[in-house]
Amino acid sequence: MATRAGKLTTADVVRRNLHKKTFDARSLAFEAALILMLLLSLAILITLLADVARTGLEVLSERGTDFVQTGLSPIASRAGVFQGIVGSFLMMAFVGLIAFPMGIGAAVYLEEYATDNRLTRIIDVNIRNLAGVPSVVYGILGLAVFVEALGGATGGRSIISGGLTLAILVLPIVIITSAEALRAVPSSIREAGFGVGATRWEVVRSHVLPSAAPGILTGTILALSRALGETAPLLLVGAVTGFFTSGDQTLVEQLRGDFVSLPTIIFSWARQPDTDFQALTSAAIIVLLVVILLANAAAIILRNRYERKW
Amino acid sequence: MAQAERPPSGLSLTDLAGSPARRRKESLVARAFFGIAAVSIVISLLIVVSLIGKAFTFLGQVDLASLWSEGWFPRRSLFDVRTVVAGTLVVTLIAMLVATPLGLGAAIYLSEYAKPRLRRTLKPILEILAGIPSIVLGVFALNFLNPEVVDRFLCGDASFFNLGGAGLGVGVLVTPLVASIAEDSMRAVPMSLREGAFGLGARKRSTTLNVVFPAAISGIVAALIVGASRAIGETMVVALAGGATGGALFSIDHCQQGQTMTGAIAALAIGGDQVKGSVAAVNSLFFVGLLLFLMTLALNIAGGRFVRRVRQKY
Numbered sequence: 001m002a003t004r005a006g007k008l009t010t011a012d013v014v015r016r017n018l019h020k021k022t023f024d025a026r027s028l029a030f031e032a033a034l035i036l037m038l039l040l041s042l043a044i045l046i047t048l049l050a051d052v053a054r055t056g057l058e059v060l061s062e063r064g065t066d067f068v069q070t071g072l073s074p075i076a077s078r079a080g081v082f083q084g085i086v087g088s089f090l091m092m093a094f095v096g097l098i099a100f101p102m103g104i105g106a107a108v109y110l111e112e113y114a115t116d117n118r119l120t121r122i123i124d125v126n127i128r129n130l131a132g133v134p135s136v137v138y139g140i141l142g143l144a145v146f147v148e149a150l151g152g153a154t155g156g157r158s159i160i161s162g163g164l165t166l167a168i169l170v171l172p173i174v175i176i177t178s179a180e181a182l183r184a185v186p187s188s189i190r191e192a193g194f195g196v197g198a199t200r201w202e203v204v205r206s207h208v209l210p211s212a213a214p215g216i217l218t219g220t221i222l223a224l225s226r227a228l229g230e231t232a233p234l235l236l237v238g239a240v241t242g243f244f245t246s247g248d249q250t251l252v253e254q255l256r257g258d259f260v261s262l263p264t265i266i267f268s269w270a271r272q273p274d275t276d277f278q279a280l281t282s283a284a285i286i287v288l289l290v291v292i293l294l295a296n297a298a299a300i301i302l303r304n305r306y307e308r309k310w
Numbered sequence: 311m312a313q314a315e316r317p318p319s320g321l322s323l324t325d326l327a328g329s330p331a332r333r334r335k336e337s338l339v340a341r342a343f344f345g346i347a348a349v350s351i352v353i354s355l356l357i358v359v360s361l362i363g364k365a366f367t368f369l370g371q372v373d374l375a376s377l378w379s380e381g382w383f384p385r386r387s388l389f390d391v392r393t394v395v396a397g398t399l400v401v402t403l404i405a406m407l408v409a410t411p412l413g414l415g416a417a418i419y420l421s422e423y424a425k426p427r428l429r430r431t432l433k434p435i436l437e438i439l440a441g442i443p444s445i446v447l448g449v450f451a452l453n454f455l456n457p458e459v460v461d462r463f464l465c466g467d468a469s470f471f472n473l474g475g476a477g478l479g480v481g482v483l484v485t486p487l488v489a490s491i492a493e494d495s496m497r498a499v500p501m502s503l504r505e506g507a508f509g510l511g512a513r514k515r516s517t518t519l520n521v522v523f524p525a526a527i528s529g530i531v532a533a534l535i536v537g538a539s540r541a542i543g544e545t546m547v548v549a550l551a552g553g554a555t556g557g558a559l560f561s562i563d564h565c566q567q568g569q570t571m572t573g574a575i576a577a578l579a580i581g582g583d584q585v586k587g588s589v590a591a592v593n594s595l596f597f598v599g600l601l602l603f604l605m606t607l608a609l610n611i612a613g614g615r616f617v618r619r620v621r622q623k624y
Contacts, residue, residue, distance in 0.1 A: 024513065027515040030518075031514075031515070034419035035419060037412050037414075038415060040412055041416050041436065041485055041486075042435060044439075048447070051454050052446070052449075106346045106347040106350060109344055109346060110347055113343055123351060125614075128614065129610055130350060130353065130354060132539055133543075133607070136545040136572050136599070137357065137543070137603050137606075140575070140595065140596060141357050143579075168353055171350070171353070172350065175350070197328075199332055199336045200336060200339075201336055229441075230443070232546055232572070232575075232576055235576055236579040263443060267546065270452060271550070278453065282449075285449060288443065292443060296437065300437060
């Protein structure tokens, strides 16, 4: 062996140290603590889903599609979420029609057109701060502007006011995610366009936007699902917390009249002391979560699939 | 021939400028995009104007002594600011006590320890948790956290609505946000720093804690600040689980019912029709809203400043 008269050579020492089974309790404890934190987060998610499923699935299996086809009612066995689905859907249409074009437009300006000057920096900082404003403050804005100041056009406490408020709420999110997607498009793509004589708008329309489309789409889906789950602003804009009947109204009447959305129905049901309504609350949560989680999953899959390294 | 009149190069600047129609369209499009981007400034101004105007109307309508009384009871014209601010701070503190270890722990594990495959499965699950709307967590806090966690483990005899459950609920809501921002900033630390530490014989734990963590500190602090700002502004969890009935006595006891700024706004919004007698009660909503807006704005600006000051460029 390499030992000379019982003495270790340097090579032996190094070899021994490299192969030594190092048992370090503190490292193990640290890693275990990290795993514990992660598992705890996941356990909360599972508990939440299990709790909702336990109380809600029964109602859904008993009532079937009837639950999503009937309207609000003070009697638990006859109450459904139809009006909430209609309300949420119509407000999402407002978000899609207003927040998406405006958000993408603003992002295109900031990333493609703006020069680095004072005004651009102000707009940029302003948008970042807007994204951090609590949603309930947007509700106050909606109450002051859309319900009171513009009440004549929006019908006051109506789906129009709610939809506009939600659109403004998600606008900064759409701008930020779209700007990120645009920034990820390498400048060589733009330079190629300019090189063959295209104007800036032609480059943006035919090259930059198509390349950034998956990223923009992911951001907009996430913004939409955020808007779908928002409750507080709608309470301020005047979503009904009791019940109302909606018969054969025209679309315009529906847009300007009383309204609820899925989350506001959950809020009003959760406040009922009746245990029947507790089960209904869970059932409504399941309906909401299915829609939102499907949208989020679609966004995440889309992102992972089209994530491109340039 | 036209060519003969041209300068020797054969081209002039006007030839290179492109067709006037295209240039006109181009500047029109540029101005339209600028107009859209400027709308964000209009929105900010609208927020500030709509808050400030009525907040001052409110201050003119009420006895200023009622802003420093024994509780928050808008219907009895008691608008104790301390009550709602204290309630908000209690909820935020509990939320951050939950979100900081859970969020940072998950972030460190995902960024430094998890194998790529595990990370690819776990990260989307965290993102799903982030996508759960606050109303759902509010119901969960009311029906599960309040009775099963707060009442059973944390307090002997908690009230049905309590700030503790609301704080835990908000903490769960904020955890994925903290985790995601912190994880991004730790993954942005270049591999060469870790390799340098390993090369010197450092263990994984010391590399993580002494090299990666300090290098990513700006993002980690930003994550916590953004999380706290989100917790302060969170409404539905508090409105359902913390103090659903609107009024509350001054309390910083997590076992008892309380009221936060956001909860007070929501309660005023749904009870708005019943307080017809008191215009001040409705206008107090704008006053509290202004307070909330200024607090979150200060936190967000502080977070942004901190990131810019401490961030290292690699």
